[in-house]
Amino acid sequence: MENWFEQNRRNWNDRAAIHVRDEAGGYLVQAFLNGADNLHDIEHEELGDVAGLRIAHLQCHFGIDTLCLARRGASCVGLDFSPVAIAAARDLQARTGLDASFIEGNVYDARDLLKGDFDLVYVTWGAINWLPDIRRWAGVAASLLKPGGRLYLLEGHPSLMTLDEKTPDLRPAYDWRTPRGAPLTMSDDTTYTGDTVRIANPVTHEWLHPISDVVNAVIASGLRIEALNEHERLAWAFSPIMVPVEGRRRMWVLPDGFPRLPLAFSLWARKG
Numbered sequence: 655m656e657n658w659f660e661q662n663r664r665n666w667n668d669r670a671a672i673h674v675r676d677e678a679g680g681y682l683v684q685a686f687l688n689g690a691d692n693l694h695d696i697e698h699e700e701l702g703d704v705a706g707l708r709i710a711h712l713q714c715h716f717g718i719d720t721l722c723l724a725r726r727g728a729s730c731v732g733l734d735f736s737p738v739a740i741a742a743a744r745d746l747q748a749r750t751g752l753d754a755s756f757i758e759g760n761v762y763d764a765r766d767l768l769k770g771d772f773d774l775v776y777v778t779w780g781a782i783n784w785l786p787d788i789r790r791w792a793g794v795a796a797s798l799l800k801p802g803g804r805l806y807l808l809e810g811h812p813s814l815m816t817l818d819e820k821t822p823d824l825r826p827a828y829d830w831r832t833p834r835g836a837p838l839t840m841s842d843d844t845t846y847t848g849d850t851v852r853i854a855n856p857v858t859h860e861w862l863h864p865i866s867d868v869v870n871a872v873i874a875s876g877l878r879i880e881a882l883n884e885h886e887r888l889a890w891a892f893s894p895i896m897v898p899v900e901g902r903r904r905m906w907v908l909p910d911g912f913p914r915l916p917l918a919f920s921l922w923a924r925k926g
């Protein structure tokens with residue numbers, strides 16, 4: 655497992671450096687520095703007012719979403735295991751002065767690494783697929799919450815992730831549940847933003863977690879699920895056939911004429 659995490663960490667170090675340079679413009683870093691709020695449509699619609707909340711953002715990448723939550727008035731701590739991502743997040747914090755701090759570490763160690771309890775544990779877009787043990791993750795998320803505090807999870811839909819994004823008809827390619835001991839090992843020379851820079855450490859290991867496994871993990875953690883939603887929009891162009899939603903906050907959909915599929919799901923769960 656250590657080796658899977660280490661290879662993933664090296665890959666994320668490479669990608670964090672590319673993403674924060676943002677030559678392809680996918681992360682809207684300059685717009686953020688100019689004062690924009692970069693959260694995508696779905697979380698924007700579902701989140702409600704976060705002003706005054708203490709938020710733990712797990713797998714925060716280079717912190718731009720964490721800082722957008724802080725821009726909405728929350729006090730935030732972001733955690734990520736990539737030192738390159740955390741250094742970039744701290745730099746963005748220093749340049750904006752927003753109320754956020756950043757901690758380097760594995761999400762499974764978050765309870766030991768983050769001080770105090772939180773009103774909201776925030777996990778979005780491409781996080782839990784890097785984790786072999788979803789029950790352990792849910793236990794960590796629950797342990798970070800105050801009584802009455804809530805977990806918000808928003809992810810690509812695991813059913814979509816079983817499909818081969820390179821085939822125009824999105825053919826089934828992967829089993830719907832990845833065994834803990836046998837991750838999906840991939841090698842991609844470039845990252846998902848469209849940047850053409852080569853990744854020096856291209857190998858990654860991922861796990862697909864069916865929605866029932868996620869829901870049951872959250873229930874087993876003691877949290878009470880308040881909502882489970884599925885969405886026809888996604889925060890990135892999973893496949894070249896997908897089209898951006900004009901005028902919206904960085905969302906992609908399947909083209910007209912393609913069967914409607916769930917592309918993302920979100921979940922709210924409360925402690926106590």
Ligand SMILES: C[S@@+](CC[C@H](N)C(=O)[O-])C[C@H]1O[C@@H](n2cnc3c(N)ncnc32)[C@H](O)[C@@H]1O
Binds near residue numbers: 667718739760761781
């Ligand atoms: C797709 S990014 C998440 C993006 C996030 N939605 C954001 O706010 O930009 C995935 C992140 O998970 C982090 N990560 C992957 N496995 C991890 C682990 N075991 N512990 C902590 N961070 C991890 C990576 O370093 C990367 O920054």
